[in-house]
Amino acid sequence: MTFTPAIPLGGYLGWRVFENSADRQFEAFKNTPEVTRNIEYFTENVKNALTAEDLVKDRKLLTVALGAYGLQDEIDKAAFVRKVLEEGTDDPSSFANRLNDTKWKAFAKDFGYGNLGGTRVLISSFREQVATDYMQQAFEARVGDVNTDMRLAMNFRREIATIAENPNVDRVGWYSIMGDTPLRTVLEGAFGLPASIGTADIDQQKELFEQKASQLFGGKSPAVFKDPAVVEDALRRFFVFSELENGPTASTPGSAALTLLSGQSASSQAQNLFLSLVS
Known part of the structure; x- marks a missing residue:
């Protein structure tokens, strides 16, 4: 079976x-x-x-x-x-x-x-x-097969620890993350960044990731992900941003009410929800 x-x-x-x-x-x-x-x-x-x-x-x-x-x-x-x-x-x-x-x-x-x-x-x-x-x-x-975001989250929790513990994390950590599509997807979501940033110069991308990590997690190095609390915070932000981008699913609490929102009102409500959950 x-x-x-x-x-x-x-x-x-x-x-x-x-x-x-x-x-x-x-x-x-x-x-x-x-x-x-x-x-x-x-x-x-x-x-x-x-x-x-x-x-x-x-x-x-x-x-x-x-x-x-x-x-x-x-x-x-x-x-x-x-x-x-x-x-x-x-x-x-x-x-x-x-x-x-x-x-x-x-x-x-x-x-x-x-x-x-x-x-x-x-x-x-x-x-x-x-x-x-x-x-x-x-x-x-x-x-x-059931939920793509769940798989991304499991992979992130497992793989980010290896990068964070690498002795050369400050030198190569962000490049390793940016070159790994699943890890990058989670952090782009957690940072609220569009996937289109991948077209920018690689060093500019690294600087942006560093800025966001410093702003949100208190350190610009991927070594911040040694802390399980930081990993969990990143995943929380990723899931919230994913729902903001893709809309609530039938299993999302309150989804029936959210689907009644329309136009600019819906966008504003979603943005406010996102900010309240990740702040």
Whole structure:
């Protein structure tokens, strides 16, 4: 039976409700036949994939391997995936290092096929970590099938911590965020910025992100997201802004009343609501 996450409400209130049951739902998801089969097959057979070709030609293995890095939608690009893996990341000019999506670099580096140290598939702890990451990413994908904003929020909470803890966060943190579409989407929403700012000069974008972070969260470095309270505040702003942009859903409290508003009056009411919730 297909697993469908229980998300009865949208918006920030729905996020808070979902948070209370997310761990229980994740445990239920992990025990579904599809996930169990995929994990068992991967952990038993990936140690035999000693070359990139071995991994790529086995679709079951590749499903878990790509899924662990949020790259599951790329599974049909066999030649592309093989090139990423075989060139590795030791060479700064390698294929993975030249791609905008940093997930490919992590994928190639971790599996190690093209690097000096060789592949890590014989290391049990690595196989277990890939399996764990696959389950988390797959669960988030199912959540996204029901509510895209919820998936973005889960991804943000997980990934922003890695960036915030990076020793080079002050130098590369904002560039990492701006180059990651899901993270960027959440923070553009939290900052009340239009997606069109992506057309500006990259250093100007960085300055704007720094200004907004300093204004709203008390520091211009992404290191501010080490604080769970700041992460939660960013998510609250993101959800409120998303509802402001897209309008209330049927599950939004008061949505029936809000839909009666029209024209400039509706816009003013929505703006006032947004300001009251994020101030």
